[in-house]
Amino acid sequence: MSIAKGKSREISWRETLNILVIHNYYRQPGGEKAAVEAQVSLLRSHGHQVILYTRDNKEIDSYGWWRKTAFFWKALFSRQTVHDIENILCTERPDVAHVHNVFPLISPSVYHALSNHGVPIVQTLHNFRFLCPNGLFFTHGAICMRCRYGCTGHAVRLRCYRNSYLLSALYAMVIGLHRRLGTFSKIDRFIALNTFARDVFIESMLAPADKVSICPHFYECPQGGSPLESKEEEDILFLGRISQEKGLYTLIKAMEGLPEFNLVIAGDGDLRPDLERHVCDRRMRNVRFTGWVEGSKKDQILEAAGLIVLPSECHELFGLALAEGMCRRKPVIATRVGGIPDVLGEGKYGVLVNPGDAMALREAIQSLMADPSKRRRLGERGKASIDARYTRQAHYEALLSIYQEETAS
DSSP, rough: EEEEEOOOOOOOOTTEEEEEEEEEESSSSOOHHHHHHHHHHHHHHHTEEEEEEEGGGGGGGGOHHHHHHHHHHHOOOOOHOOOOOHHHHHHOSSSEEEEETTTTTOOOOOOOOHHTOOOEEEEOOSSTTTSSSSSEEETEEEOOOOOTTOOOOHHHHHTTTTTTTHHHHHHHHHHHHHHHTTGGOOOOOEEEEEEHHHHHHHHHTTTTTGGGOOOOOOOOOOOOOOOOOOOOOOOEEESSSSSSSGOOHHHHHHHOOOOOOOEEEEEEOTTHHHHEEEEEEETTEEEEEEEEEOOOHHHHHHHEEHHHHHHHHOOOOHHHHHHHHTTTTEEEEESSSSHHHTTGGTSSOOOOOOOTOOOHHHHHHHHHHHHHHHHHHHHHHHHHHHHSSOOOOHHHHHHHHHHHHHHHO
C-alpha cells in the first residue's frame, strides 16, 4: 500500500480542489498506468492538491499460503482499505475521490468508506471490469458479453479469467455480489472514455445516463515529429500488452505473406513466450520482440516506425498506442472494435479493418507501405486530430467540470 501527498501552490480555495486518487496497479504496466499518472501530473500542474492511495498486485507474489487464502475474502471486502481510507479522510479531508481501479487488493469496500463519509466518488471506467470478470468482454478467442447484466456465473463455467476456475470464481463473486448489493450505486459519477463505452454501461444498467459522462484520455504530443519521409527500410510497429485479445496471432499471420517488411513487437505479457515460439517455428526473421519499452527507447522505436498497427480483437476503449503514433504523424491501421473507430474518425485518420481478418490486414499493410503519399496524408490528419480532440486542456476542463458539479451537489 502506498499513500503519497502532492504539493500545491498557494491559491484560494475557490480555485483549487483537494483530490484523493485511488488506483490498484496491475502486474503488467500498460496504457491505464500511463493514463492515471498523466492525469495526476496534470491536476498537480494546475495547483490542485492530490493525495494518492495505491496498491500494487506485485504484493501478492510475497504472500504466504495463509495470506493467499485470506486474499480471496479481502478481495470481496478489505478492512485494511477501510482503515486506510478513513485515516486519509480524517487527516486530508479531500473534496472528491477519483477512483480508477480497485481490483483486487483495494476492493469495492473503498466505495463504502468514501460514501459513509459523504465524499463524492468519481469512477473512470478504463475497461469493462464492472460488467465482466476479466474486464475485456473477450474469452476463448472471441468477444463475449454474457455477463453484462450481472449474471457473472458464465465466467466460472468458461474460466474467463486466466483460464482458471478458481480465479474466475473470485472475480465473478466480487463483481456479481457487489452489483447485487448496490455497492456501485454509491458512485456519484462514472467517466466513460467514448460514446461506445458510455452506451454499453448505460444499456447494461450499471448506471443511469445522467451519471455517466464522457472524458477521453489525453495525450501530450512530444515536440517535433516531422512529417513522414520515405525510407528504404521502415518498421511496422505493434506497441502494447502481449495478450490474446490484442490480435497478435492475426498480425503474425498477416506478416507471413510480407517477408519484405519488418515487424517490431514492443511490449510484454503472458502470451509473449508462446508468440515467440510461434514465430521461431515459422522461421520468421522479419519479426522482432523488444520487451516493454518506455522513455527515450520508446521514442526511438516510434520514430523508426513507418506504420503503427493495433489489431485488437476485443472492445478496445482508447488504444494509447494509436495516440502515441498519431502524435508523431505515423499512419495507423487498427480494427473496427469498441472505441477505436471513434479515435480514428471512422477511417478519416487511419485505416480500419475487421478483427481477426489476416488477409485484410495484410492487404492494408501492403497498400499503405507502397503509398508514401497516402501515409503522409494520414499522418498529418492523425496529428491534427489528436491536437484538436485529445489535448491536456480539453481533458482538464472536462474533468474539472465533473469535479465541480459533484462537489457542489
